[in-house]
Amino acid sequence: MSTALTLVATITAIAQHQAAVQTHLRTLVAASREEAACIQYDLHQEQDAPHVFIMIEQWRDAAALAEHKQTAHYQAFTNTCGPLxxxxxxxxxxxxA
Known part of the structure; x- marks a missing residue:
């Protein structure tokens, strides 16, 4: 059985910061897809609530996900967008299955 992990993150921006958060998320996606252990990193936006983003991620294993959370691009997103x-x-x- 595969040890790959899937993470679904629902990221809700404060409505007036939706555009800024989306810009930062797009940067995060591009950098994260370059990680060797990244299998999938897709960003979605709710049609009826454009300030709500869904990130669907798949990682080789738990260690890969832990490493991702330590990367400069992940930390930059967290520090920049946390207040938004x-x-x-x-x-x-x-x-x-």
Whole structure:
């Protein structure tokens, strides 16, 4: 069985900061896709709530995800956008079929 991990992150921007958060998320996506252990890193936006973003990530394993959280691009997003966010919900999953 694969050890790949899937993470679904719901990132809710404060409405008036939606455009700035989206810009920073796009930068994060581009850099994260360059990581060797990144299998998938896709950004989505809710149609009825454009300030809500869904990130679907897949990583080789738990260690890869932990390494991702230590990268300069991840830390830059966290430090820059933290005050612009209403909240973040993370769901960690293992693919079973």
């Amino acid at each position: 966010l209403q909240g973040v919900e993370l769901k960690l999953m293992t693919k079973i």
